[in-house]
Amino acid sequence: MMNRKLIGGIGATVASLAVSTAAWAQAAGPIKASDAAFAAAQAGMVNKGDTTWMLICSALVLMMSIPGLALFYGGLVRAKNMLSVCMQVFMIVSVAGLMWACIGYSMAFTSGGSPLPAVFGGLSKAFLMGVDGTTLGATFSNNVYLPELSFVVFQMTFAMITPALIVGAFAERVKFSALMVFVVLWSIVVYYPMAHMVWYWAGPDYLVDAPTDYGLLWGWGALDFAGGTVVHINAGIAGLVGCLVIGKRTGYPKEPMPPHSLVMTMIGASLLWVGWFGFNAGSNLEANGVTAVAFINTMLATCAAAVSWSLVEHFHHGKASMLGAATGAVAGLVAITPAAGYGAPMTSIVLGFVVSPVCYLFVAKVKNALGYDDSLDVFGVHCIGGIIGAIATGIVAAPSLGGQGVFDYTQFPAAFDASTYSISTQVITQIKAVLFTLVYSGVLSAVLYFIIDKTMGLRPSVEDENVGLDISSHGERAYNM
Amino acid sequence: MKFIIAIIKPFKLDEVREALGAIGVAGMTVSEVKGFGRQKGQTEIYRGAEYSTNMLPKVKIEVAAPDDLAPKIVETIQQVASTEAIGDGKIFVLDLASAVRIRTGEAGDTAL
Numbered sequence: 001m002m003n004r005k006l007i008g009g010i011g012a013t014v015a016s017l018a019v020s021t022a023a024w025a026q027a028a029g030p031i032k033a034s035d036a037a038f039a040a041a042q043a044g045m046v047n048k049g050d051t052t053w054m055l056i057c058s059a060l061v062l063m064m065s066i067p068g069l070a071l072f073y074g075g076l077v078r079a080k081n082m083l084s085v086c087m088q089v090f091m092i093v094s095v096a097g098l099m100w101a102c103i104g105y106s107m108a109f110t111s112g113g114s115p116l117p118a119v120f121g122g123l124s125k126a127f128l129m130g131v132d133g134t135t136l137g138a139t140f141s142n143n144v145y146l147p148e149l150s151f152v153v154f155q156m157t158f159a160m161i162t163p164a165l166i167v168g169a170f171a172e173r174v175k176f177s178a179l180m181v182f183v184v185l186w187s188i189v190v191y192y193p194m195a196h197m198v199w200y201w202a203g204p205d206y207l208v209d210a211p212t213d214y215g216l217l218w219g220w221g222a223l224d225f226a227g228g229t230v231v232h233i234n235a236g237i238a239g240l241v242g243c244l245v246i247g248k249r250t251g252y253p254k255e256p257m258p259p260h261s262l263v264m265t266m267i268g269a270s271l272l273w274v275g276w277f278g279f280n281a282g283s284n285l286e287a288n289g290v291t292a293v294a295f296i297n298t299m300l301a302t303c304a305a306a307v308s309w310s311l312v313e314h315f316h317h318g319k320a321s322m323l324g325a326a327t328g329a330v331a332g333l334v335a336i337t338p339a340a341g342y343g344a345p346m347t348s349i350v351l352g353f354v355v356s357p358v359c360y361l362f363v364a365k366v367k368n369a370l371g372y373d374d375s376l377d378v379f380g381v382h383c384i385g386g387i388i389g390a391i392a393t394g395i396v397a398a399p400s401l402g403g404q405g406v407f408d409y410t411q412f413p414a415a416f417d418a419s420t421y422s423i424s425t426q427v428i429t430q431i432k433a434v435l436f437t438l439v440y441s442g443v444l445s446a447v448l449y450f451i452i453d454k455t456m457g458l459r460p461s462v463e464d465e466n467v468g469l470d471i472s473s474h475g476e477r478a479y480n481m
Numbered sequence: 482m483k484f485i486i487a488i489i490k491p492f493k494l495d496e497v498r499e500a501l502g503a504i505g506v507a508g509m510t511v512s513e514v515k516g517f518g519r520q521k522g523q524t525e526i527y528r529g530a531e532y533s534t535n536m537l538p539k540v541k542i543e544v545a546a547p548d549d550l551a552p553k554i555v556e557t558i559q560q561v562a563s564t565e566a567i568g569d570g571k572i573f574v575l576d577l578a579s580a581v582r583i584r585t586g587e588a589g590d591t592a593l
Binding site: 253256258259317319321323324327360363364365368377 | 525526527528529530532534
């Protein structure tokens with residue numbers, strides 16, 4: 001089976017801190033969770049380097065949202081809506097963090113007590129019940145554990161940024177209160193189940209004794225290292241549906257709506273790039289060689305995508321723009337996300353070169369041809385880039401192309417056999433996962449938008465929209481000069 | 482007294498200010514403005530969305546001057562601000578009825 005993010009769902013709690021690391025060290029090999037010596041040895045399986053790395057990565061991913069994403073999006077809107085975008089991102093981060101601790105973590109990363117354990121988890125860890133400084137979460141390696149709270153907060157930052165990505169699709173024309181209600185419902189109905197289906201499994205020491213304890217897509221064998229399906233396709237399709245339900249900005253596309261500060265967009269894109277190392281390399285859950293693989297792949301794919309977007313613009317318009325380079329970098333980051341820990345540096349460069357022209361086609365041509373107003377191209381960059389990355393993951397993961405392949409966690413200890421990897425089988429699995437995500441998130445997001453639109457209304461009045469959401473929704477303006 | 486308004490290309494401002502200082506102009510007011518004339522606008526492209534902007538950024542200089550200095554000012558601005566390309570701007574000269582220095586209450590040429 002495949003490796004991915006995980007937590008030891010069943011037995012991650014350490015019974016006692018009275019640990020016998022010596023007994024563990026003397027053991028001939030890794031200890032199965034069902035072995036008598038396991039509970040006593042488990043607390044000694046936590047590494048200070050891993051723990052440090054994961055806490056730093058959590059802070060890096062938070063920086064992606066605030067100020068990274070807020071500035072990236074904020075620079076792209078007109079000055080009268082700058083603060084509305086910043087505030088939407090800031091408040092989504094805050095609300096999503098609270099929700100993650102209350103029910104999100106339990107719904108995503110447990111399976112016990114759920115009526116549909118393949119789709120969403122139970123409430124056994126609601127309000128972080130039973131989770132404290134002594135409980136542990138699994139990694140991808142046998143007998144390597146993290147303090148569970150470090151995994152909780154790392155995953156929390158993903159639950160924060162994913163709904164924040166959506167707001168770009170209907171920026172400049174959404175009612176703040178309705179958006180916040182949407183984010184609460186969307187997290188419960190869409191994000192937690194998606195995270196559960198793709199990333200939940202029992203863990204490398206437990207799966208062998210609980211061979212069906214995993215989420216639906218994980219069970220299919222879908223590979224998503226850091227969130228191509230869960231984060232980018234998921235948010236991207238929710239954004240597209242949202243901009244269709246809410247409708248175009250008043251005046252679009254006749255009135256010019258140029259970005260008000262591409263300097264801020266550049267700063268935001270750069271903060272996203274830096275923070276993304278926490279997102280992608282952190283998703284390995286340990287600080288080891290594969291972490292370095294994910295790190296350099298993230299770097300190179302992004303460089304390649306920034307270059308290829310600039311080249312496309314150069315040949316199409318004769319001028320390479322800063323906005324284009326920043327957009328290309330984000331497209332590269334999105335595309336490498338599911339593949340980060342699976343690919344190799346050179347295949348990551350190819351992936352980066354490929355993703356930008358396709359995303360460019362969507363934001364510059366398809367959007368105008370179809371006439372939808374995805375204000376900041378959440379669909380064109382995140383969903384399309386995510387789809388390319390998710391499918392390409394099946395190719396670049398192949399050991400024959402220098403990829404990391406996949407581990408078989410149904411054996412103990414986990415086994416690796418490069419010869420069993422089939423690119424065609426894996427690509428088909430990846431396509432299935434992409435289609436599932438598009439349908440699951442697209443349909444349920446549409447239902448939520450519809451309900452909120454019919455009850456409280458998603459759009460501010462045309463007058464409020466014309467004045468600008470900074471003044472009409474928040475009573476302040478970004479720039480007083 | 483004359484009131485001289487010159488609309489020039491923004492990057493010519495420093496040269497014009499220095500040249501006017503050299504011929505004895507003691508003060509001026511400068512603002513960033515937008516407008517259009519015979520010069521065509523420019524095209525901006527954001528992720529493939531093309532906007533043609535017909536309002537171009539210019540700098541407006543306002544100078545109040547005694548009658549005898551005014552022709553020299555106009556001539557200096559015209560020469561220094563010129564790039565001989567379309568879009569160099571315009572100079573307008575108005576009759577100025579009065580001027581008062583707020584600090585002292587002086588009026589007329591001595592207020593300038």
